[in-house]
Amino acid sequence: MYITSQASRSVGEALKNLKADAINGYFENRDCSINYYQYNNTSQYIKKYFGGSLQDEIPLYTTNLTKRLIKRISLVYKNAPIRDVDDRYYDLMGSKDHELKMFERIHNLIGTIAVKISWINGKLVRTPILEYEPIFNEDDMINPEAILYRVPHPVDSKMQKADDHYVYWSASEHYKVDAKGNKIHINKKDVNPYGILPFVFIQPDTIIDEHFNVGALDIPECNKQIDIAMTMLQHHIRSAGGQFVINGRVDQNNIEIGLNKVVVLEDGSMSNISSNTNVNNIIEGIKFQLQNVAINHHISFDFGINGNASGVAIKVSNLELLESREDAVENFRMIEKEMFKIEQRVIEVEAGLILDKSFGIDFKEIEFPDPQQEMAQWEFKFKHGLADPADYLMETNPDGFESREDALQFIKDRKIQSGVSGNLLNALKTDPENSNV
8 A cells, every 4th residue: 555665766756656646545544534533624524425415404523532532641741841951952843742742642543653854043943743654774764865845835725726746855956846857956056955855754563564544434444433423413413303294185285384383184184203313322322432432542431430530540440551651652762862853953054063973862751640649749848848839839730830939939028918908907896995996
């Protein structure tokens, strides 16, 4: 199914492969999954299953399950990691944590993606490339040595029309081509200024011998099946009153059916056939589909039947999910290191800075909320002098108290306000013995 190519082939051949029906079908499935993730016109994928006049009677029922489930399994960047790098890097890294959190979710949804490292307005910017043709060396059919991808342009705009152009990158060359394969120069010699391929390819930890690997495509597929079932459920609920049947010559009768209407028939009879559909069985079937796909991705939930659970209970029930996160963390640790090497080179070329090569990263552990345990821990710290109220404010509200001085000032202001309030209350109190009233 996947199209590979040798390093010696022409860009024209790569362009042809990028347009091939097989790879287009593969990318169409990924686009469908992204539409479900974005909850973007997902009714288009189920309307063909409801013909006749059914769509005139009830609207198609769609749900936004894909994004919620993908967010549940994307835990590597749930909390921003701590990077041990050259201090100058932080001023140039841009919105890396936000971008990688988004890339993790897209990667978990559709599988293999490419991430382009760019320099825009004095900052590093990372862009996901979802549809591309990798070009390989015959000795390595997993890691591309060049890449060809289409220049994104607005496809839904009626005002903006653009011809398809494609971008080619290798370690030494960089230029564009049009849909016919004609070269469009970006610089005089079509040179890649970085001398390396400025792309990182995010692969799942299940990669074996192919470059393109799928992600959790069963989640949007389950979303589609549930949308179909929910639409059928609405149909059965609407038809719970049964189907009216008239025996006789209908054309001679002016028939109007409604809650406040009387039906008069001449030479005919009317009856009602009730539906035997068990709505509860449909609901249980929908729950089963959702639970089944959740189990496939180590997600545990009980539809709220067991009420609120403690942090420890939640952690135990999600043990498989946490173990899966450990594998994903090691995968992204390698990706971060590879990305930093590329970013170093981009910064060196664009900003003229040579950063220290040392790189370390610490991914924070996932903590489940347990208010009672958290309260007990803080009381222990206060009692033994391990923390004070300023530490508590900085830990629980880091955005509101960026420094210890801010927290101490807040505590001081609160004490002053408490003192003023206390003096006011004392002044309002009346001494019965000295009162003239």
